[in-house]
Amino acid sequence: MTRNVARRLYDEVAAAPILSPHGHVDARVLLDDAPFPDPATLFITPDHYVTRLLHAHGVPLDELGVGVPPEDRDGRAIWRHFCRHWDAFLGTPVRFWFESELSDVFGLDEQPSEASADRIYDQLEARLAEPEFRPRALFDRFGIEVLATTDDPADDLAAHLALREDPTFHGRVVPTFRADRYMTPGTAAWAPALTALAEASGIDTGSYAGLIEALRSRRAFFRAAGGTATDTGVLTPEATPLPDTEAERIHLAALAGEVSTADASAYRANLLYRFAEMSVDDGLVMQLHAGVHRNTHRPTFDRFGPDTGHDLPAVGGYTLPLAPLLAGFGTAPGFHLVLFTVDETLFSREIAPLAGFYPSVFAGAPWWFLDSPAAITRYRAAVTDSAGFAKTSGFIDDTRAFCSIPARHDMSRRVDAAYLASLVVTHQLSEDDALGIARRLVDEQPRHVFKL
Template sequence: MTQLSLHPDRLFSSNPTERDIARRLYNEVSAAPIYSPHGHVEASMLLDNVPFPDPAALLITPDHYVTRLLHANGVELHELGLARNGVPSPASGRDIWRRFSENWNVFLGTPVMEWFEMELSHVFGVTDVPSAANADSIYDQLAAAIETDAMRPRALFDSFGIRVLATTDDPADDLAAHAALAADPTFTGHVLPTLRADVYMNPLAVGWKSKLDALSEASGIDCGTYHGLLTALRARREYFIAHGATATDTGVLDAGSDPLTPHDAERLHSAGLAGTLTADEATAYRRNMLYRFAEMSVDDGLVMQLHAGVIRNHHQPTFDAYGPDTGHDLPDRVSFTRPLEPILRDFGTDKTFHLVLFTVDESAFSREIAPLAGFYPAVYAGAPWWFLDSPAAMLRFRESVTETAGFAKTSGFIDDTRAFCSIPARHDMSRRVDASYLASLVAKHQLTEDSARDIAISLVSTRPITTFRLPE
């Protein structure tokens, strides 16, 4: 059988001089604590601390990086554990693992392969490459492992070296799991909520009215008016801050941020409730809300993350059958400089405001994000994300951003994952890529090795802590 090949020099340059430097730089950060300021792991998983149900439920079904590639190669999402039209998948964990294993070749050359090889080897002690022939034996090995106390969520949290883990939460969430974890003396990590209010920005979004009702109930403030919605969101932001939040997250198709007068915004809010809002009016409402979110961040200090330029749920039939976050959020061309002019005009030099810009249009890194971060104190270049969190794209990010904005105006790595066991693998990949990039600068005498070492350490500590105002 073919064995997993986790070469100690993986992702380093083949140039021996650069490779030696990269080894030394990587060794400085390989065991550093993990700060994960943006992700989608549920706090309740760590609070309950029960064994994972089966290997597929842990490693495959929740990870749309994995399911999307299998789907692209002819495997139905229903076969991978996803409920279709509300009907649970009939596939067992073993069935799902078999489908994954017999299609291992579709991941070759992708970051998913890199993550999985490290997860299987370092976390579970698996030595063989998954295949149709060994699917059952590897499944049995994984199933036995996750029944042990060492593989429970809290034990893995500690063994992964996670210092801070941020979740993603609706403004109406009660954050009970976060509160319980914070009050538990046996849990020493930090699990921080992150407020995500995208759906409240768009009156044409499915479920907008019901979301307003839920927010009204959670806040005790009537969201039937625009003024009431803003008041409720401000109150919930304070609630999140009281539960440890340091950031918000916002995903929009474009970064337009033109503010409306209160009168015009109130009129559009009423039209949204009446069902008479046009598409253009909904866009104006959304862009106004983005400005108001920035305004709130200036007031309360929550870091504002902005993910723009993603066409959400591109394949409507898949969305209808399986719901969101099922692998078909796709890139669109995006701009930041002109669309964000209202926000940056008013808040770009405010020392309270942190705005972290993410994109899946990598041409925007050098064209817009780096120049913005290179002037505005408030702006930070977010890490490569979604289709760009691969070794080659990470290197292109460093090359695109560094010469204009430096390292200090970047966010630190963002794993953005629902797959808990992939967190250390993703951070390890980033650390290796950064070590390789820094080594190339040292070899070309653009940096001293001492400076490169300091930068490598800051990228996994000072940068995320400072950018996201994390507890140290």
């Protein structure tokens, strides 16, 4: 009985347009609409969900094309590594995504293996040369209505602006304002980031006041380019304001190379508070990802850079660190704060209760290490009792792997249908109410939360 109800619920939303309010696909891929160069570049090299697990099984990252110039990559050799370790993905959501991509998108029916690697590679390479497998054709075929990217405040957003003016492109690609690197005084990347921001904004960022003015200016630029949201990733979400004079002192000390660890932490906490203050003023949705140790393996970071699979979960919390921010803005009209975690104990302990009181707070979907059928089900059970369905974010695919977008959204729709069906058969929901919720989760909810 549960399965029959779940099938009816899923059938109601299976073909609904995809709203992807948080992801990492490059807008230029759609602007240029060039054929994807090879299967490895499309499926493997840019996707740390894939490369990290292959690395865990002994495949060096450079042999997967990470950190290697495109012209020096051996796509076939990379693909062989992947197929040789296909069984490493058994039981993982990555396996489901790949099976869906290979079968549903590319029409292949052979399982990857060491023996089949070259045959599959040849078939995929042939498909990628066909017009219907170019980025824009796939965008339309996937039913993507809105695709959000993630962009530095200094980005000129040229691709986004060109797509908006292109009469042959009918989708909506919106930028997301990601200002993390301006929060880290004392690091090697901070001063160059300030320079880039000054060049983009035309505002001197040699002072704290100048930095704040430049960030406000660039936020307005992002809004004018169609952006509706910001995104911030921090290890701990302390958000405590500083007097402007104190923030200015730390800013100047950092530029002089004399900032202390305590002052750097206070500066970050102040900026997080100011980001919320800016969102109240300009209406951009504030997404907050906390509790991740970034770049834990220094040799890998030094050689390959960030986002190469060695970011790991940390234990953390939101209620106390965000208390000053929520005291100031938690009930501000129009303010939306979406909280994400990779520590799923936070869903029931902190995020759902916060969302169940503050009008501004929404429980972000399971993300990254929790982006799996079992974790999505646990999320629903953990959040629904305290906050219901209407205080959740809608699904977040958070992907750099363009062809995995429909598979990820489909998985979420199936899992939510199963969860709603379990409430129907235990008489906690009527089937009509469950149908309404299923529709809302894929449409009205992300539109509302992300102001789409």
